[in-house]
Amino acid sequence: MTTSLTVHDTLPEDHFARTLHEDVRAGLTARPKSLPPKWFYDARGSELFTRITRLPEYYLTRAERQILRAHAPDIARHTRARTLIELGSGSSEKTRTLLDALIAGGTLRHYAPIDVSRDALTSAAESLMAAYPDLEVTATVADFDDQLPLPEGPGPRLVAFLGSTIGNFDPAQRAAFLGRLSAALTPTDAVLIGADLVKSPTTLVRAYDDAQGVTAEFNKNLLRVLNRELDADFEPGAFDHHAVWNEGAERVEMYLRARYGHTVKLPVLDLKVTFAQGESLRTELSTKFRRPRLAADLNRASLTPTHWWTDPQNRFTLLLARP
Ligand code: AVJ
Numbered sequence: 001m002t003t004s005l006t007v008h009d010t011l012p013e014d015h016f017a018r019t020l021h022e023d024v025r026a027g028l029t030a031r032p033k034s035l036p037p038k039w040f041y042d043a044r045g046s047e048l049f050t051r052i053t054r055l056p057e058y059y060l061t062r063a064e065r066q067i068l069r070a071h072a073p074d075i076a077r078h079t080r081a082r083t084l085i086e087l088g089s090g091s092s093e094k095t096r097t098l099l100d101a102l103i104a105g106g107t108l109r110h111y112a113p114i115d116v117s118r119d120a121l122t123s124a125a126e127s128l129m130a131a132y133p134d135l136e137v138t139a140t141v142a143d144f145d146d147q148l149p150l151p152e153g154p155g156p157r158l159v160a161f162l163g164s165t166i167g168n169f170d171p172a173q174r175a176a177f178l179g180r181l182s183a184a185l186t187p188t189d190a191v192l193i194g195a196d197l198v199k200s201p202t203t204l205v206r207a208y209d210d211a212q213g214v215t216a217e218f219n220k221n222l223l224r225v226l227n228r229e230l231d232a233d234f235e236p237g238a239f240d241h242h243a244v245w246n247e248g249a250e251r252v253e254m255y256l257r258a259r260y261g262h263t264v265k266l267p268v269l270d271l272k273v274t275f276a277q278g279e280s281l282r283t284e285l286s287t288k289f290r291r292p293r294l295a296a297d298l299n300r301a302s303l304t305p306t307h308w309w310t311d312p313q314n315r316f317t318l319l320l321a322r323p
Contacts, residue, residue: 005125009118009141010149019143020229021269027281028266028273034282035222037168038116038145042225046120048218055214057206060164063316064194068094071309071318072101075158078307078320079190083110083153087144087161092124094162098192099132102158112151114140144177150184159185162194164316167251167287171297174287178301185323191303194318197310198288201245208243208252208286216241219254222283230268238262242280250293254284294319 053061102108115121223234239256258275307320
């Protein structure tokens with residue numbers, strides 16, 4: 001059976017230009033300055049992130065893969081999902097582990113990836129369609145910052161949000177996201193969330209400040225994206241990459257810190273931004289969790305965690321929750 005890929009595009013044509021302009025104007029005129037991490041991921045940024053996932057210091061991807069390989073059959077048994085909805089285009093390798101288990105369990109019919117990047121989405125979905133010719137695949141382009149259009153698909157549906165992407169939200173964004181997710185579920189659906197756990201600050205900071213400098217390049221890639229999209233004149237060499245453990249908030253924060261005072265022009269926004277020497281631009285939050293906090297966040301969104309799996313070293317958790 002050969003089927004073609006159905007792609008639903010929920011975003012207006014100018015969505016990216018508009019939201020980039022809004023995010024950059026708001027973030028660079030705020031004090032302290034910050035930008036949302038979603039703008040890292042142009043083609044070069046995605047490639048740098050793939051390199052990060054292979055770094056010796058970046059244990060997250062390997063730990064999550066270990067858990068999935070060990071427990072995908074349990075996930076299939078507990079969910080009996082007919083539809084797998086995947087939020088964010090996780091590596092297709094992880095997806096395959098889940099798909100294989102759900103197919104072996106005899107329940108899966110439909111795979112529905114959702115991502116903001118149309119290109120990443122269609123290429124991942126097309127390669128999966130070739131590997132799983134009996135699976136119905138519906139891809140949806142959406143920005144789940146402001147909407148969560150879960151595809152209908154036959155139930156029970158399993159919504160997977162892997163890779164510790166949930167860590168990128170601040171507490172208010174996380175509450176809003178979980179509320180939207182919960183509201184979109186029916187009683188037989190389940191969610192599978194991959195979250196990184198609190199551990200030694202040294203291990204955490206190293207994961208975001210690797211010896212080869214790949215994460216530093218990834219961080220500075222944000223400036224290249226702004227140069228290209230907004231005709232800005234950021235000089236990546238004028239900034240240092242900086243990763244710190246915020247003990248109170250239990251998250252790693254990434255910054256670009258100005259090496260000297262200077263002014264950057266963003267003509268597309270008719271904006272000039274001045275950086276003092278040593279001034280930091282926050283580019284990412286990576287929240288690390290303890291079970292009770294994550295359970296409380298889920299409960300507040302009317303979701304009940306039913307299973308928690310971890311890797312043998314207790315670095316990362318995959319949890320299953322129900323409405
Ligand atoms: C893809 C958001 C999960 O926060 O660990 C990796 C991104 N940033 N190194 C993370 C990232 C720096 C990553 N997430």
